[in-house]
Amino acid sequence: MKRKEVHLPLVMPKPKLLALTGGYRRTPVLQMGADIYCDTSLIAQIIDDIQPEPHVYPPSCDALTRLLSQWADTMLFPALSGFNFQPQGAEYFFKEMKTEQAQALIADRMAMRGGQERITYEDAHGLVVSYLNQMNQILKDNRFICGNQPSLADFSCYHPLWFTQTQVSIVSSILNDYPFVQSWYERMQSFGHGSSIIITADEAIAIALQETPQPLPKEKYIDLHAIELGSEVEIRAQSLGTESTRGKLIAANHHRFTLERSSPEVGLVHVHFPRMDFVLKKI
Ligand SMILES: N[C@@H](CCC(=O)N[C@@H](CS)C(=O)NCC(=O)O)C(=O)O
Secondary structure, three states: OOEEEOOOOOOOOOHHHHHHHOOOOOOOEEEEOOEEEEOHHHHHHHHHHHOOOOOOOOHHHHHHHHHHHHHHHHHHHHHHHHHHOOHHHHHHHHOOOOHHHHHHHHHHHHHHOOOOOOOOHHHHHHHHHHHHHHHHHHHHHOOEOOEOOOOHHHHHHHHHHHHHHHHOHHHHHHHHHOHHHHHHHHHHHOOOOOOEEEOOHHHHHHHHHHOOOOOOOOOOOOOOOOOOOOOEEEEEEOOOOOOOEEEEEEEEOOOEEEEEEEEOOOEEEEEEEEOOOEEEEEO
C-alpha cells in the first residue's frame, strides 16, 4: 500500500494533529489506522518491524544506532540550529518570508524551548566544528555512521545538515573542510524520499475514527516508575515541545509506552511514545 502523507502546519495551533496525539505537537508522527506513533526513533522502529530488510536499526549495531541517533537529536541538532541561525543564516532564511510569518515562527520556537536560552552562535560554531571533525573521522573509514550499512543514526545526522545545505546555503561552506562528511551527505541524498499520496488532516482523522487500534503485543509490562498499568498518566517530551498527552497507560516495554485515549472526533486510539527522552507522570 502506498504511504499517505499529511502536511502539518509549521507552527501551533495544530488542532487536527493534537486531536490524534492528544497533545504531542512535534513533526513527524506516524499514524497506522487508530495507532499513533510519536517521535522518529519509535517511528523508525515500527518501520523496521514492518519491513526489516534493509534494517533501520541493523541488528549488528542496534545499540550504537540508538545512542548515536539520540546524540544527533539532542546534541548535533541544537548545535547546528544555533549555527544555522547565526545572523547571516537567519537573514537569508527569513528574507523570502512575510514579516508576520517570520514573527509567528520565531515566537512559536521560543515557546517550544519553554524559555530555555538559545545557544550562542560562538558556542554553536565551536560544537559544530568539533562534531563535524568527529563525523569526518568516522566516515573516513566507514560508508555510514555505524559501519558499512545505513541506519537511523545516519538519517538523524543528515537532516540538520540538510537544513544547512538547502535552507541556509549561505553558511554551508563550513562543510567544505570535511570531505568524508560531504561524500556521505551525497550518499544519503541519493536515497531520495520514495513516493507518497498527499491526504488531508481530515482524511487522516476519518481513518482513525473508522479503525480500531491493533492488538498490543503480548509482552511483559516493564515498570520503571512505580506506576500501575491502567493508571491515568501524562507523557511529554523532555525538552522542545513539551505539550503533554494524557491517557490510560496500557503497555510499556523497554523502548516504548502506550496510552489509550478516546474522543468523539477520533474515537478510541492508542498513542505510542518512546521511553528515551520522554517523561512519564501519574496524574
Ligand atoms: N525527537 C523528535 C524531534 C522532532 C522535532 O523537533 N521536529 C521539529 C520539526 S523537524 C518540530 O516538530 N518542530 C516544531 C513543529 O514542527 O511544530 C523526532 O525525531 O521526531
